[in-house]
Structure formats: C-alpha cells, structure tokens
Amino acid sequence: MVSPPVASPGLHTTVLLAEAVDAIAQRPDGVYVDGTFGRGGHSRALLARLSPTGRLIGFDKDPEAVAAGQALAAGDPRFSILHESFADLTGALAARGVTQVDGVLLDLGVSSPQIDNPERGFSFRFDAPLDMRMDTSRGETAADFLAAASERRIAEVIRDYGEERFAAPIAKALVACREGGGAVRSTFELSQIVARAVKTREPGQNPATRTFQALRILVNAELEELEQGLGAALGLLGPGARLAVISFHSLEDRIVKTFIARESRELVDPRAPSLYAPPKAMRLVAMGRIRPSVGEVRANPRSRSATLRVAERTEVQR
Numbered sequence: 001m002v003s004p005p006v007a008s009p010g011l012h013t014t015v016l017l018a019e020a021v022d023a024i025a026q027r028p029d030g031v032y033v034d035g036t037f038g039r040g041g042h043s044r045a046l047l048a049r050l051s052p053t054g055r056l057i058g059f060d061k062d063p064e065a066v067a068a069g070q071a072l073a074a075g076d077p078r079f080s081i082l083h084e085s086f087a088d089l090t091g092a093l094a095a096r097g098v099t100q101v102d103g104v105l106l107d108l109g110v111s112s113p114q115i116d117n118p119e120r121g122f123s124f125r126f127d128a129p130l131d132m133r134m135d136t137s138r139g140e141t142a143a144d145f146l147a148a149a150s151e152r153r154i155a156e157v158i159r160d161y162g163e164e165r166f167a168a169p170i171a172k173a174l175v176a177c178r179e180g181g182g183a184v185r186s187t188f189e190l191s192q193i194v195a196r197a198v199k200t201r202e203p204g205q206n207p208a209t210r211t212f213q214a215l216r217i218l219v220n221a222e223l224e225e226l227e228q229g230l231g232a233a234l235g236l237l238g239p240g241a242r243l244a245v246i247s248f249h250s251l252e253d254r255i256v257k258t259f260i261a262r263e264s265r266e267l268v269d270p271r272a273p274s275l276y277a278p279p280k281a282m283r284l285v286a287m288g289r290i291r292p293s294v295g296e297v298r299a300n301p302r303s304r305s306a307t308l309r310v311a312e313r314t315e316v317q318r
Helices: 018-023 042-048 062-076 088-093 112-116 142-148 151-162 167-179 187-197 209-219 220-238 252-262 294-299
Strands: 031-032 055-059 078-083 099-105 235-246 284-290 307-313
Touching: 018 042, 018 099, 018 235, 018 252, 018 307, 031 042, 042 055, 042 062, 042 099, 055 307, 062 078, 062 112, 088 099, 088 220, 099 284, 142 151, 142 167, 142 209, 151 167, 151 209, 167 187, 187 209, 209 220, 220 235, 220 252, 235 252, 252 284, 252 307
Parallel strands: 031 055, 031 099, 055 078, 099 235
Antiparallel strands: 235 307, 284 307
C-alpha cells in the first residue's frame, strides 16, 4: 500500500496515488503504461511494485515532463518515456514491439508545475503570455485562438468546455477588445475582461476560472484526445488488465464514465437476427469510482475535484 503524499509548496503532489497504483498494479512482471507522466509520482510508485523484469512506459506531451522522465529512465532500465500524447498509444507502442499491456493509468488535466509556472500561461494568478499549450513545441496558443476566432466560436468554446453561463457576453467583450486594437495576449488581460463581463460570481471562485479551463481544453484538444486514448487503451489491455483514469472536472469524468459503461455491456445489433449476429461481448467490467479522502483533500486542496474510475478487461461472454 502506498502512503498518501503530503503537499509541499512549489512541488507537485500526486493525487489518489495509493488508490490508482493499488487498482492497476496486479502483475509485478507485467508491462504498464503511465499515459500522463507529469513529474512521475504515479510512475515511481508503480516501479516500486514491479519486479526486475517488469516494464513501465511513460507518455507526456510536455517537454519539461519528458525531461523529468528521462532523468528517471537514466536510473531505472525498466522505465522509458515518450514525448507523445496518450491518444497515440497504439502506434507509439507498436513501434516499440508492444501490442499488449497489463495496465494503463491516465491522470488527466494540468499539473501543479504547469499551473505554478507563470510562463506557461495556465493561471490567472500571474501576468504572463497567454499560452496554455501542454506541448510548447507545437500548436496554436490560447492568444492565437482569441486573435482569430469569431465571436460565435469563442462563445461556443467557453460555453461547451467551460460550462460558463456568461459565455456570450465574455466572447462579445473579447472581440470588442480585439476590434479596438487590443488583442488579448496576456493572462491578466483575459482575466480582467472576463471579470468585467461576468455579472455574478460563485463564492470562492475567480470569475475567469471557467474561461481559462475552456481555452486550455481547446488548445490541447483534451476531450478529443481522451476519447481516442480510452479506445487505444482498451485495444491494448490483455484479459484481466486494468484501466485507471483520474479526472478533475465533469466533462472529462462524463466521457470516462460513458466509455466504461458502454464497454461493460453486451451490444446487440437490432437490425440483424440473433442467430446470425450474436451479441458483441462486453469488453470491460467496471471496478468502481473512488474519491479522495478527507485527509488527502485537507493536505492537497487541488485534489478535491478528482475522481478515479477503474475497469478491468474481459473477454468472457455473458
């Protein structure tokens, strides 16, 4: 059993560490995937469970996380790190001769080092360039999107990805600022415009919270990559292998919950007679939903919104 970590200022505290590792580390000699290496909290705990012949492969889009992973790999031959999205699990692993694994762990969202580094542009707590890319080596920044997108598109993104009820007035204010010659380029500029557009505020929450979340999800294609990654993970899991996913907001958790539920039941084609088209066997068994303990939330307030869902691969006909 892995002991729960205690949060330290300026450091990343791994959420649901013991619970996630306990959920998937069933086979010490197995091959495992940490699809979101971050700063390696889950990976180090998984390596502690593996035998000398076990293997762990980490994925991360963030070059800083990959650098941290390379340092770990230099001291442990059982571990390797790839500068890839977990959406590309299948191809990246096949290129390395891996076609089946014993467990996949995904810890979604943004990490503390990313939030706490002003230059990354993830937080309204610092005045910094409005970047928000997980992979700083490629892709469109949040500022680029706001400089070119239509008012309607901006409103859709803030509404759909941020679940923000003031999406329309926020989008209108952002476009008005742009048309006035002042395209939004910094986190403070964005947070100030949003604060003026949001009429009421949720207690204890900065009015820009939902808008920042929406732009981050868009820039990093987080929901699309999650759907692709779940499908890829399912295809790689051997019988009895497990999938564990930690999510931090309702949009992510809804996708994970729906995916596990869909793959945990038989699928029948209503257009074909059962004699010729037997039901498609269920491919997962849901193992439950876990939330952080009171003690973990007290030690690490950022864990309060986390949800861990676990499922096991099966080929058994029902």
